[in-house]
Amino acid sequence: MxxxxxxxxxxxxxxxxxxxxxxxxxxxxxxxxxxxxxxxxxxxxxxxxxxxxxxxxxxxxxxxxxxxxxxxxxxxxxxxxxxxxxxxxxxxxxxxxxxxxxxxxxxxxxxxxxxxxxxxxxxxxxxxxxxxxxxxxxxxxxxxxxxxxxxxxxxxxxxxxxxxxxxxxxxxxxxxxxxxxxxxxxxxxxxxxxxxxxxxxxxxxxxxxxxxxxxxxxxxxxxxxxxxxxxxxxxxxxxxIGTMNRVTGTLRGGALELPGGRIDWADQQGSGEMQVLFRPNDARIVEEAGAPLRGVVEQQFFLGDRTRLHVTGVADRTVVVETTEHREFRVGQSIGLRIEPGALLRLRD
Amino acid sequence: MRRTPYFWLQLAFTLLVCSFLLVPVFMSIVAGLTENFFVGVKSGFTTRWIGVVWELYAPTIFRSMYIALATLAVTLVVGVPAAYVLAKRPGMATRLIEEFLVLPVAIPGLAIALALIITYGGFRDFRTSWGFILVGHVLYTLPFMVRSVLAVLSSFNFQVLEESAASLGAGFWRRFFGIVLPNARSGIVAGALTVVTLSIGEFNLTWMMHTPETMTLPVGLADSYASMRLEIGSAYTLVFFIMITPLLVALQRYGVQSTRTRKGA
The missing domain is CATH 3.40.50.300 (P-loop containing nucleotide triphosphate hydrolases)
Incomplete structure (x- = not known):
C-alpha cells in the first residue's frame, strides 16, 4: 500500500x-x-x-x-x-x-x-x-x-x-x-x-x-x-453540452444582419453569409423599443429557476432564450433581445 | 368461506390421484417389513428382511455411495470450471458446447453404455473396475452440474465482481475461490444434490456396464426382484428410500432457497 x-x-x-x-x-x-x-x-x-x-x-x-x-x-x-x-x-x-x-x-x-x-x-x-x-x-x-x-x-x-x-x-x-x-x-x-x-x-x-x-x-x-x-x-x-442556438445571418458593414434585426460586430473579419452559435442565456431580454433584435414568443417553459422561451422572427429558425427574470410571458407577445458579439461563436465545421 | 360442491369434488379427485401414487409406495414399505406378505400383515412385522438385504447387498449400498461421491467430486472439479468458462465467453461456440454437454441426457443410457463398452471394453482392468461405472455416471450427470452453475452465474454479473476484486489487488485464484465460487454457491449445491441423487438412482447405464464385482444399489434391486423373495426386494427398496429421501428433501429445500436469494439480490 x-x-x-x-x-x-x-x-x-x-x-x-x-x-x-x-x-x-x-x-x-x-x-x-x-x-x-x-x-x-x-x-x-x-x-x-x-x-x-x-x-x-x-x-x-x-x-x-x-x-x-x-x-x-x-x-x-x-x-x-x-x-x-x-x-x-x-x-x-x-x-x-x-x-x-x-x-x-x-x-x-x-x-x-x-x-x-x-x-x-x-x-x-x-x-x-x-x-x-x-x-x-x-x-x-x-x-x-x-x-x-x-x-x-x-x-x-x-x-x-x-x-x-x-x-x-x-x-x-x-x-x-x-x-x-x-x-x-x-x-x-x-x-x-x-x-x-x-x-x-x-x-x-x-x-x-x-x-x-x-x-x-x-x-x-x-x-x-x-x-x-x-x-x-x-x-x-x-x-x-447544453442547448446551443445555431442561426444564419449576413455579415455586412460591421454588423451581423438577421431577419429580426442586427448585432453589431465590428471586429469580425470578412463579409457574406455565415452561421453563428450562441447559448440561450447569452440572449438578454430588453425593452422592445430600440432593441437591436425583435421576435415573438412562440412557447414558454417555466423551469423554476429560470424561464425558457422559444422565440420566432429573430433568425431563420426558432431560437431558445433563457431568463432568470421573474416576469411571465405570453405566447404571441413581442419581445426585444440583445446578444453581445462576444457571445457569438463561429465554428469551422 | 362456504365451500362449494365443486371444491369437494376437486379435493376428492386430488386425494384419489395422490393415493394412486402413494399406496404402492406404502404397500412396498409394508411388504418389506412383513413376515410373510402372502399371508398378510397378520403374519406380523419384522426387520428380518432388512437384515437379509444387508447381508446380501451391503457392498452394493456402499459402492453406490462412493460412486455417487466420486461422481460428485469429478463433476465439481470438471463441471464448475466448465460452467465458469462457458459463462465468461458467451457466443455461438459456447451454445454449441452446452448443447453437446446435454446430449448424454437425451440419448438412452443403454446406448451410451454400449458405446463405452465398445470403446473401452478391451481395457480389462478398467472394464471390471468401478471406475468404468464412474465414467458412465459422470457423462450422464455432468450436464446437470454445468447447467445449474451456469444458470446461477448468468443470474448476476460475476465479471464485474471479478473486475472490482481485481482492481483491489486480487489475482485470478483469489477471485475465483473468494468471489466467484461463494456467489455461485446456490447453483453448485443444487447441482451437487442433483448429481448425487441421479448417481445413486442410476440404473440404465449401470445395468449394462456393471460386472458382478461392480454392482450398484439400483442394479442390486433389479437383481433381488428377479431372484429373491418379494419381501427382500421390498426391504431393499426401503433401504433405497432411506438413502434417497433426505437428499430429495435437501434438493427441494435448497432449490427453493436459492431461487429466493436470487430474487432478493
Missing part, C-alpha cells in the same frame, strides 16, 4: 481494437495531472468506458500504446498490480460479504494486519457516513448506500488513481445530485487523481476540473467546463 495522492497519468497513442474488429478507441494521448479530476464525457459508444478500462488495466491498448503512472510504465501490468480504485455503475459489491468485509477486502488482499484493517474500515465508514451499515448485507442496502460502500471500498486501499464508471447513472435524480456533490468534495479533499466517465453533461460540468469530450472513439476537445461550454471546438461539442 504505497499509494499516494496525486499520481500523474499519461496515455501515449493508446488505441483499442477488439478481437471482432470493432475499433472502440482511436489513437489517444492524454495527460492527467496529479490530483486532477478529469471527466470523460460523450454519448454511449464513444469510447469513454474503453478509455477508462485502458487506464485501469482491464483492457490493454493496441500495439504501440503506452500507459504511465507517474514515470512508471504500467502498460503490461494487469489491473491487480496497478493499485487503482474502481467504482462501477452496478456498484459491483460482493454479495457474499457484508458491508464491512466488502470495504476490508482490498486491505486483506494487500496483507494489512487485522487490527489496522478494522481501523481503516471504521475510518472509511465514518467518512462516507455509513457507520451504522457495517454489519448489513449488501442486499439490504439502497442504491445510494451501495454506491457509498463502493466508494469506501475503492478508497480504502489508497489507490493511485480512482476510476469511476458512470457511478451515479443508476440512482434517482435527487440522490444523484447529492452524491455528486459528495463525490466532488471527497475527490478534492483526498487530492486523488480521478477519471470519471459519464454521459451526463451536468454531472461532467459539476465534477470535472477538466472535461474530455469524446465522440466515435476519439477525444474531440479537452478543457475546463467553462471552456467546453463557451468555446466548443466543434459543433458536436456545442450540441452535446
Amino acid at each position: 504505497n499509494g499516494k495522492a496525486g499520481t500523474a497519468i499519461r496515455l501515449v497513442d493508446c488505441a483499442k481494437t477488439f478481437p471482432n474488429g470493432t475499433r472502440a478507441l482511436d489513437k489517444t494521448s492524454l495527460e492527467m495531472r496529479g490530483g486532477e479530476t478529469i471527466v470523460f464525457l460523450g454519448p454511449s459508444g464513444c469510447g469513454k468506458t474503453t478509455l477508462l478500462r485502458v487506464i485501469a488495466g482491464l483492457e490493454s491498448p493496441d500495439e504501440g500504446g503506452r500507459v504511465y503512472f507517474d514515470d512508471e510504465d504500467v502498460t503490461s501490468q494487469p489491473i491487480e498490480h496497478r493499485n487503482v480504485g474502481m467504482v462501477f455503475q452496478s456498484y459491483a459489491l460482493f454479495p457474499n460479504m457484508n458491508v464491512g468485509d466488502n470495504i476490508a477486502y482490498g486491505l486483506k488482499v494487500h496483507g494489512v494486519a487485522p487490527d489496522k484493517r478494522a481501523r481503516r474500515v471504521d475510518e472509511m465508514l465514518r467518512m462516507m457516513q455509513i457507520s451504522e451499515l457495517r454489519e448489513r448485507r449488501i442486499t439490504e442496502l439502497s442504491g445510494g448506500q451501495r454506491q457509498r460502500v463502493a466508494l469506501a471500498r475503492a478508497i480504502a486501499v489508497q489507490p493511485r488513481v480512482l476510476l469511476l464508471d458512470e457511478p451515479l447513472t443508476a440512482l434517482d435524480a435527487l440522490l444523484r445530485e447529492r452524491l455528486r456533490i459528495e463525490i466532488d468534495v471527497l475527490l478534492h479533499s483526498l487530492g486523488i487523481t480521478a477519471a470519471y466517465v459519464t454521459h451526463d453533461q451536468g454531472e461532467a460540468m459539476a465534477i470535472g476540473d477538466r472535461i474530455a469530450v469524446m465522440n466515435k472513439g476519439a477525444i474531440v476537445q479537452t478543457g475546463s467546463p467553462r471552456e467546453i461550454y463557451y468555446k466548443p471546438a466543434s459543433s458536436f461539442v456545442a450540441d452535446f
Whole structure:
C-alpha cells in the first residue's frame, strides 16, 4: 500500500481494437495531472468506458500504446498490480460479504494486519457516513448506500488513481445530485487523481476540473467546463453540452444582419453569409423599443429557476432564450433581445 | 368461506390421484417389513428382511455411495470450471458446447453404455473396475452440474465482481475461490444434490456396464426382484428410500432457497 495522492497519468497513442474488429478507441494521448479530476464525457459508444478500462488495466491498448503512472510504465501490468480504485455503475459489491468485509477486502488482499484493517474500515465508514451499515448485507442496502460502500471500498486501499464508471447513472435524480456533490468534495479533499466517465453533461460540468469530450472513439476537445461550454471546438461539442442556438445571418458593414434585426460586430473579419452559435442565456431580454433584435414568443417553459422561451422572427429558425427574470410571458407577445458579439461563436465545421 | 360442491369434488379427485401414487409406495414399505406378505400383515412385522438385504447387498449400498461421491467430486472439479468458462465467453461456440454437454441426457443410457463398452471394453482392468461405472455416471450427470452453475452465474454479473476484486489487488485464484465460487454457491449445491441423487438412482447405464464385482444399489434391486423373495426386494427398496429421501428433501429445500436469494439480490 504505497499509494499516494496525486499520481500523474499519461496515455501515449493508446488505441483499442477488439478481437471482432470493432475499433472502440482511436489513437489517444492524454495527460492527467496529479490530483486532477478529469471527466470523460460523450454519448454511449464513444469510447469513454474503453478509455477508462485502458487506464485501469482491464483492457490493454493496441500495439504501440503506452500507459504511465507517474514515470512508471504500467502498460503490461494487469489491473491487480496497478493499485487503482474502481467504482462501477452496478456498484459491483460482493454479495457474499457484508458491508464491512466488502470495504476490508482490498486491505486483506494487500496483507494489512487485522487490527489496522478494522481501523481503516471504521475510518472509511465514518467518512462516507455509513457507520451504522457495517454489519448489513449488501442486499439490504439502497442504491445510494451501495454506491457509498463502493466508494469506501475503492478508497480504502489508497489507490493511485480512482476510476469511476458512470457511478451515479443508476440512482434517482435527487440522490444523484447529492452524491455528486459528495463525490466532488471527497475527490478534492483526498487530492486523488480521478477519471470519471459519464454521459451526463451536468454531472461532467459539476465534477470535472477538466472535461474530455469524446465522440466515435476519439477525444474531440479537452478543457475546463467553462471552456467546453463557451468555446466548443466543434459543433458536436456545442450540441452535446447544453442547448446551443445555431442561426444564419449576413455579415455586412460591421454588423451581423438577421431577419429580426442586427448585432453589431465590428471586429469580425470578412463579409457574406455565415452561421453563428450562441447559448440561450447569452440572449438578454430588453425593452422592445430600440432593441437591436425583435421576435415573438412562440412557447414558454417555466423551469423554476429560470424561464425558457422559444422565440420566432429573430433568425431563420426558432431560437431558445433563457431568463432568470421573474416576469411571465405570453405566447404571441413581442419581445426585444440583445446578444453581445462576444457571445457569438463561429465554428469551422 | 362456504365451500362449494365443486371444491369437494376437486379435493376428492386430488386425494384419489395422490393415493394412486402413494399406496404402492406404502404397500412396498409394508411388504418389506412383513413376515410373510402372502399371508398378510397378520403374519406380523419384522426387520428380518432388512437384515437379509444387508447381508446380501451391503457392498452394493456402499459402492453406490462412493460412486455417487466420486461422481460428485469429478463433476465439481470438471463441471464448475466448465460452467465458469462457458459463462465468461458467451457466443455461438459456447451454445454449441452446452448443447453437446446435454446430449448424454437425451440419448438412452443403454446406448451410451454400449458405446463405452465398445470403446473401452478391451481395457480389462478398467472394464471390471468401478471406475468404468464412474465414467458412465459422470457423462450422464455432468450436464446437470454445468447447467445449474451456469444458470446461477448468468443470474448476476460475476465479471464485474471479478473486475472490482481485481482492481483491489486480487489475482485470478483469489477471485475465483473468494468471489466467484461463494456467489455461485446456490447453483453448485443444487447441482451437487442433483448429481448425487441421479448417481445413486442410476440404473440404465449401470445395468449394462456393471460386472458382478461392480454392482450398484439400483442394479442390486433389479437383481433381488428377479431372484429373491418379494419381501427382500421390498426391504431393499426401503433401504433405497432411506438413502434417497433426505437428499430429495435437501434438493427441494435448497432449490427453493436459492431461487429466493436470487430474487432478493
